[in-house]
Amino acid sequence: MTTAVPAPVLRELARTEGGPRALDHLVHDQSTRRLLLLRALLDAVQDAPAARVGPGARQRMAEDWALLETAEQAGPRAGERVRALLLRPLTGPLIRHALAALTGPRTGQDAELTEALDHFSTLAATAAISAGVPFTARLTAYEGLLALPSLGALRTEGTAPRTVTAAFTGSALTLSPDGGGPVTVFPQPSYGAWSADAAWLPAYALPPLTPGADLVPLDDMSPYRQVPGPAHSSLSRAVTLDDHSRKRWYEAWSGTAALLALGGPHRTGEAVRLLRSVVPLQTPPGATTEGHPSGSCSGTRKEAFGVVLASVPPSPAGFAALLVHELQHAKLAALCELTPLHHASAEAVHFAPWRPDPRPFDGLLQGIYSHLALADWWQCYALAAEDGPARDHAWGEHARRREQVGAALPALVGSEDLTEQGRVLADGMVSAYLHLSRVEPPAGHLARARAYVDTARALWQQRRTRG
Structure with a gap:
């Protein structure tokens, strides 16, 4: 079941944004399915x-x-x-x-x-x-x-x-x-x-993101919350929360809405409209410091539109970034069900600087899209934050995401496998990427980000040569 997507909707989504009309278009199609x-x-x-x-x-x-x-x-x-x-x-x-x-x-x-x-x-x-x-x-x-x-x-x-x-x-x-x-x-x-x-x-739920919005269920008891198969092998297992672990979720959630809003009303809007439940995952090994979570893993499921699976984020900023990242995957997956964006094979051959393994074209597209949104949100956060560690961290995250997107975009834009609507999406992503240069990150962060991507590319080439 495919259908043409209205041009205004596609252009909004191409910028990793999406007002009520664009989001309603995706939600209506998923509900019908x-x-x-x-x-x-x-x-x-x-x-x-x-x-x-x-x-x-x-x-x-x-x-x-x-x-x-x-x-x-x-x-x-x-x-x-x-x-x-x-x-x-x-x-x-x-x-x-x-x-x-x-x-x-x-x-x-x-x-x-x-x-x-x-x-x-x-x-x-x-x-x-x-x-x-x-x-x-x-x-x-x-x-x-x-x-x-x-x-x-x-x-x-x-x-x-x-x-x-x-x-x-x-x-x-x-x-x-x-x-x-x-x-x-x-x-x-x-x-x-x-x-x-x-x-x-x-059953428990996180408070609404905005006044009048729905609660966000912490779905920790459903028999279908565990993701089967190797496609999500990087995710830890789903867990049932106790009072102590539930409290950590509430602490991380507190302040998330205000930080999301730094990226613009569309970031809050997409979270309110699309996020329907959170499945708690076990904190990955090595992602804790002094008993508190310092890192997390997360994912979405194509067959479970509106769910985000995640271990407890380390902070409200980490929660906001996680939502920005994962909701782009939800949006793009829903868009791909509406209309084909490419005709590329599933062969994993593409370099993606955020992954050590080769990626299929669809995975490359998904990764660029989510990292582009993250680069934008971290830039907005850095511009709004006061001088200090939080702002410094935000600039570092922005610079790394931006350089990763810049390294991967040529393979996407130059592909002959894009459909007409896929081409519109790719061109819009390029415009959004160029818009990020309106404010440059501090030189040190930019240099480190470029070195990070250069190292990832060198390791990628070494592995290909050995293979």
């Missing part, structure tokens, strides 16, 4: 042969879908809440996993399909709760946890799948694990749920 996937899952279950999906599972899916429809039609506010739940980032991996288990080779995937459809049942139940629709359903906990998105999770004994009867009255939810006592939970109007029972783990 998610709803189409949902419908595809329903159709796939109903059309699957009996050998793959038995009558019980087929009937269960029909009941879950009917519950979703009832919840969405319970009123305008209820419909908004249900739609928001279905569009939560990690609902995407759930649906895709279920489709993959349903349509892939049967051998060894029956258990995966059962688990995926069980999680879908939990999603439907959560939607009914968010809409205030009473119901009774039998859900399944896995690995000792029944996670209800945006509400929290029930801890159960053991790691084997365990049936939990859920009964919602419209105001209170009673969860009764087979062989265990009932746990009463009280959903809150905006986010989360509380219970006096220690078996209930409430």
Whole structure:
């Protein structure tokens, strides 16, 4: 599903910016794709042969879908809440996993399909709760946890799948694990749920970035928060937060909005519009100083639009820079789904001064785009900061990102694999890069940045020669 992108939208995005119109264009397309996937899952279950999906599972899916429809039609506010739940980032991996288990080779995937459809049942139940629709359903906990998105999770004994009867009255939810006592939970109007029972783990969220904006969930309980496969091998594992580690997240978040705004209203705007949840990751080994985080790792997921996966950033400035970086990846990935930007192969052959390994053309494009935005934001930060270590650090980060982009841009701009819209994007990125030269960083920082890129290039050439 591809479509032409309006020229004003493409030009805004090319500058690594994006006002409400451009961001709405991306969000609307991603939302449409998610709803189409949902419908595809329903159709796939109903059309699957009996050998793959038995009558019980087929009937269960029909009941879950009917519950979703009832919840969405319970009123305008209820419909908004249900739609928001279905569009939560990690609902995407759930649906895709279920489709993959349903349509892939049967051998060894029956258990995966059962688990995926069980999680879908939990999603439907959560939607009914968010809409205030009473119901009774039998859900399944896995690995000792029944996670209800945006509400929290029930801890159960053991790691084997365990049936939990859920009964919602419209105001209170009673969860009764087979062989265990009932746990009463009280959903809150905006986010989360509380219970006096220690078996209930409430969901937490970071405060809104701006007044009136949405909370930013700390999604540390979803069964689909861990990224599979080698594509994200640089990321550490997803973790569940305790009170101490959660406090560090709040401390890093405090002040992030003000620092983001230094880059212009578009930086705050894209974070408010695009950031829908944060998945906490373990702090990478060696990234702590005296027990406190001094570095972090982060990433995004194409199939989970709106999520940022990250270990706790070392500071509000680190958090702001992380968001600038990762939200560019989210924007560009969404744009690439709207329209092809290039026809290059997936072969990893390109030099990228921010990575020691060769990159495919798409990875080069993504890296240039995110580093260009970082160079711009760090420059704005340096110009706004008072003299001192923070300003000095900002100039150093700006100079390094700018020189890295300058070293990689020629391969992008000179490529014959760019489509017409890809060419518009690349030309806009060049203009944004040239705009950075309106203010030069201190000479020492510029010299060090150039030496850094020269060293990276020399090592790259050595490796190619040896290979």
